[in-house]
Amino acid sequence: MKQVKVGIIGFGTVGTGTVKILLNKRDLIKKRTGIDLVLKKVADKNIEKPREISLPKELLTTDAGEIIRDPEIDIVVELVGGTTVAKEFIMEALKNGKHVVTANKALLAEHGNEIFREAFERGLKIGFEASVGGGIPIIKVMKEGLVANKMLAIYGIINGTTNFILTKMTDEGIDFQDALRQAQTLGFAEADPTLDIEGIDSAHKITILASLAYGIPFSFDRVYCEGITKITAQDIAFAREFGYKIKLLAIAKILNGEIELRVHPTMVPEHYLISKVDGVFNAIYVEGDSVGSTLYYGRGAGSMPTGSAVVADIVDIAKGVNTMPLDFSEKYSIKPMEEIESMYYFRFTALDRPGVLSKISGVFGEHNISIASVIQKGRAQGAVPLVILTHKAREKDVLQALEKIDKLPVVSDKSVFIRVEGEEA
Amino acid sequence: MKQVKVGIIGFGTVGTGTVKILLNKRDLIKKRTGIDLVLKKVADKNIEKPREISLPKELLTTDAGEIIRDPEIDIVVELVGGTTVAKEFIMEALKNGKHVVTANKALLAEHGNEIFREAFERGLKIGFEASVGGGIPIIKVMKEGLVANKMLAIYGIINGTTNFILTKMTDEGIDFQDALRQAQTLGFAEADPTLDIEGIDSAHKITILASLAYGIPFSFDRVYCEGITKITAQDIAFAREFGYKIKLLAIAKILNGEIELRVHPTMVPEHYLISKVDGVFNAIYVEGDSVGSTLYYGRGAGSMPTGSAVVADIVDIAKGVNTMPLDFSEKYSIKPMEEIESMYYFRFTALDRPGVLSKISGVFGEHNISIASVIQKGRAQGAVPLVILTHKAREKDVLQALEKIDKLPVVSDKSVFIRVEGEEA
Structure with missing residues (x-):
């Protein structure tokens, strides 16, 4: 039986799984694949701390180099995270002729071009199933299962923390800060939640999915990225009145050869399947030109789900599979955010006076923005919310119109807008 | 560049796609995989009839043998369907050293053991991604993506026709016959819909998924199979009152080493993601012991989605991949249907007289069936529906209790029951 020796760097949550x-x-894996996976060594800075599984002393080391340089080890699994030492470990492992498996989305999104070039030139494989969608085998699905498809669009809920927060806000009507605190208490958000709530983690992941879908270089710096910190319980309630939910979507799509890459809170029709993906769960909707609409759902994080993806990669590499000669060198052009077209939701805080709607819609008209529906809430002494849904408009026109509207004397607070997906009304 | 030659037998809907x-x-496939797939020949009984794509004459033949015996052809794709000539074509192709790709779930479910044994002994591959879930890459997901998982449970909506009918009945309150007629008009149901509406097609498919999940021989004759013909608009309405939808689920699960294999209408909590899978779409929920809950959604049929799956199989075989040495020889035991445990929904047609509920619940008590909730609709002169939801009970006890209840003088029509999934109340 074929034996394949594995070394793991990083004995944290995913490492333990x-x-x-x-x-x-x-x-089980021997029986299913005919391959015997041997865990040769695990490296971590701290090998004393008790973990859910205890390993014999001789399997542990504090020196990652012992794994990277071990001539017996075939596959190096990088699970330390971050973009500094992790990169050094991976580059060195490749230089030593090791295949690499990693869950490190930040590293691939930001340095993937360099890493994959090195691997490509040396004929080595990089498994990265665990970098997006945790246990959901989305990388394999896109690389292999949908190999006969041009990917028209990808819409992903690929950050569990923000999905948990938005779900809490939606179900309980609470504010962002309260929901964030709950997420932190439950261990679903970190003490410094910036990477998650600002959409950066989702941007890392959509960078990877887009490169896979379109064969293009990793383009993290070209992803438009907007987090969920400004979403209010009020906007969630209005969205519901219009039949929408608010989700943090990571979007990659191609139209006329131009790729859109963006992460932002999005109003999604509540009857769409992806609207029902709640809590810490992830889901990726992929539209292929042959297969049509598909969706993949599961846990986007956690020790065992992510470990399941890491081990699937190890098995694939051990079998000598891993498919595509991963070469992300397609020529491409990314549409500037200002040029994208979307439907929009606006909430204005306006004095409740006759003529307000006409003034605002006048500005919209000047900028080719056509209104689909309006909610104007009850009469009040001071300012009241005026909510407008539009047909498809260009982002640039929207920004220009908003600048004008925010200067109108009848508009008190800064206006809010959220992009809207779905069929046009 | 590696060239792989393909012959297709059957130029119908899926063949055309x-x-x-x-x-x-x-x-695109060349670029993605480095493999050049050459379509060498297509066989069909009728090569004159116009199709969506027209092929040069020399690519067409009415003799499948020309493909099966062509020494240049590496992969034979069987898309004629049925269990007679299709089987001969596949067995002969294997004997001629060809790899085989098929979408034929009936054939695999009923003769898979013989076919896979032949392939295994000859070291040949059989691709069958298109046999379950159309374009959804569920076979690949289970074989490879979740290779590190013991599959605890599979719940599938894997027949688009019945899901379309149940969705229509649910959304429009119409009866089964009306919904079936609509499905036929739209081309979603065949003139003879038996295979679909009686659950046989779903049983074929769950047979395949269960063999894949548990490594066991194809056991179609052991699948309990009940269709949707007896589902009424009334039961759908009552299900909704309890917070459930009725779906035709194909279920495979393992508990204490015993496998359950069954297809039947099932009440599913309406907040479950799989409850939202409507119309002709399919979805397969897979629970793995490492990955937890996952779900895969897409079109379960159609020319292009199914073609997408067929071509993915061709690519995998061309790459020399196709993973597991598929050997379905695990020892297994399948739980007799009478021994399964489930929650149940009952609808009795009872005279509206005091003491009816006490009589019925008395019989339940004698058979260890514990009631979770009851709906008794308005008062009427004649018989009224009495609806009961139970906690978990054994199927055998339920059947015995029903036999007694149906003999009670206060119960007029034959009782109806539907199995219920979800957490216990």
């Missing part, structure tokens, strides 16, 4: 699966599923 | 994709995506 991976070790557990490698040990507990060794026989 | 496959041919279109092979021709139109030849360059």
